[in-house]
Amino acid sequence: MQDKDFDELFRNKLGDLEVEPSKGLWDNITAEVVIDKKDRSALPFISIAASVLVLVAAGLFFIPKIKPDITKPSKLIALNHTGGQKTNTVVPKAAEIKAVAPQIQQVAVVSLPVKQHSVKQSIKKQNSGLPALNTDAIAQQQPRQIAPQTAHNDVILAAVNPDPLAQAAITPTVTAEVKDTHIAALTVPALPAQTIATVQPKKPRIRSFGDLINVVVAKVDKRKDKLIEFSNKDDDESLITGINLGIIRVKKEEVIATNK
Amino acid sequence: MFLEPKITIDELVHRCKTGQRKAQEMLYKRLAAKMMGVCLRYATDRMEAEDMLQNGFIRVFQKIEDFRGDGSFEGWVRRIMVHSSIEYYRKHHRMMQVVDIDEAGQEPSVNAAAASSLEAKDLLVLITTLSPGYRMVFNLYAIDGYSHKEIAEIVGISEGASKSQLSRARAILKEQILKAEKKSYEYAG
Numbered sequence: 001m002q003d004k005d006f007d008e009l010f011r012n013k014l015g016d017l018e019v020e021p022s023k024g025l026w027d028n029i030t031a032e033v034v035i036d037k038k039d040r041s042a043l044p045f046i047s048i049a050a051s052v053l054v055l056v057a058a059g060l061f062f063i064p065k066i067k068p069d070i071t072k073p074s075k076l077i078a079l080n081h082t083g084g085q086k087t088n089t090v091v092p093k094a095a096e097i098k099a100v101a102p103q104i105q106q107v108a109v110v111s112l113p114v115k116q117h118s119v120k121q122s123i124k125k126q127n128s129g130l131p132a133l134n135t136d137a138i139a140q141q142q143p144r145q146i147a148p149q150t151a152h153n154d155v156i157l158a159a160v161n162p163d164p165l166a167q168a169a170i171t172p173t174v175t176a177e178v179k180d181t182h183i184a185a186l187t188v189p190a191l192p193a194q195t196i197a198t199v200q201p202k203k204p205r206i207r208s209f210g211d212l213i214n215v216v217v218a219k220v221d222k223r224k225d226k227l228i229e230f231s232n233k234d235d236d237e238s239l240i241t242g243i244n245l246g247i248i249r250v251k252k253e254e255v256i257a258t259n260k
Numbered sequence: 261m262f263l264e265p266k267i268t269i270d271e272l273v274h275r276c277k278t279g280q281r282k283a284q285e286m287l288y289k290r291l292a293a294k295m296m297g298v299c300l301r302y303a304t305d306r307m308e309a310e311d312m313l314q315n316g317f318i319r320v321f322q323k324i325e326d327f328r329g330d331g332s333f334e335g336w337v338r339r340i341m342v343h344s345s346i347e348y349y350r351k352h353h354r355m356m357q358v359v360d361i362d363e364a365g366q367e368p369s370v371n372a373a374a375a376s377s378l379e380a381k382d383l384l385v386l387i388t389t390l391s392p393g394y395r396m397v398f399n400l401y402a403i404d405g406y407s408h409k410e411i412a413e414i415v416g417i418s419e420g421a422s423k424s425q426l427s428r429a430r431a432i433l434k435e436q437i438l439k440a441e442k443k444s445y446e447y448a449g
Binding site: 001003005006007009010011013014015016017018019020021022025026028029030032033 | 281322369383403
């Protein structure tokens with residue numbers, strides 16, 4: 001038998017051979033194929049769009065915060081140093097803070113909670129080991145520097161060393177200012193002037209990470225009991241005080257302490 | 261499927277491209293048996309054949325966008341099935357083994373009539389008993405119509421090796437047929 005014929009024999013008999021495969025085979029195939037189809041769906045695009053929207057919303061949210069803060073530190077310092085030889089340094093101080101503020105924005109600051117702690121601690125500790133941006137102007141006084149104690153020593157707000165009485169007043173407010181400026185610096189570099197009009201005078205101060213979450217959630221969730229609620233009575237801690245998922249509602253009772 | 265107007269394969273392909281799962285299933289049902297036949301020739305056993313079939317169809321649906329409609333869809337699927345089978349084999353076995361158990365000096369001669377009387381299932385058994393290397397080459401050349409050049413590429417051997425392995429494959433198959441013939445004579449007699 002010739003090779004050609006031999007091949008043909010096999011080809012004729014086996015070429016169109018049909019055998020039914022097992023029943024479950026199609027299920028195995030769909031398992032792989034369906035997953036594949038999903039990859040081509042619009043899901044990635046939607047996620048990206050959603051993320052962008054969240055970022056933009058967060059940014060827009062923070063814009064109103066910036067403008068009022070920069071003017072405040074200078075005002076405060078002016079208030080605390082009326083008369084005396086210190087006045088001439090106040091104005092440059094204010095200008096410097098203004099100058100410093102834009103610098104804050106250039107720096108990429110990442111972790112907010114850490115900064116809150118470190119700013120407060122540095123105020124308390126009066127750490128003078130950090131490099132000063134404007135030592136020239138305040139060489140006469142003892143510079144007390146308020147600075148975030150990060151690894152990079154990014155931002156420095158120099159405050160003139162006030163007398164003890166004013167110190168108590170200035171400390172908490174400057175703390176707040178620094179933190180507010182911090183938060184502002186985190187997000188938006190541009191400072192549109194017209195946003196001041198939109199800022200409500202009684203906007204609550206954001207003192208902790210939990211507070212930040214509270215404000216963001218409050219913007220979206222208009223219910224009495226928010227989706228998630230953090231305690232805002234303590235600056236250092238952010239504890240969850242309430243969760244409202246419709247089905248599940250949990251809220252920590254407010255304990256009113258009375259001093260006796 | 262009852263006696264409803266049959267949807268053409270081309271129509272099914274078009275629907276599959278738009279991701280219609282029902283069309284995918286229908287296409288599979290239309291072609292599964294034929295492709296199983298292809299895989300059975302290349303595999304060592306039924307289980308292996310089903311793995312090859314599975315991989316083949318997964319590849320078909322993954323690449324269905326690439327099918328432009330030039331040529332028959334069945335032919336396109338067949339090629340994918342063949343490639344999938346060989347790929348599976350290369351992954352799961354060592355290099356295509358060619359074991360020569362019988363050193364047949366002369367090419368055995370087979371009675372054409374006797375050979376023709378063999379049924380498909382008998383021939384399938386014969387092919388399965390071949391060593392993997394011979395089996396691949398014989399299938400590719402004799403049944404699926406690939407050239408030695410194409411075989412060399414797919415299998416990963418030289419053209420010369422392809423030719424010699426084909427000769428050996430034929431020789432071995434003929435021996436097996438002769439043996440089977442003898443047995444049947446003995447049985448009948």
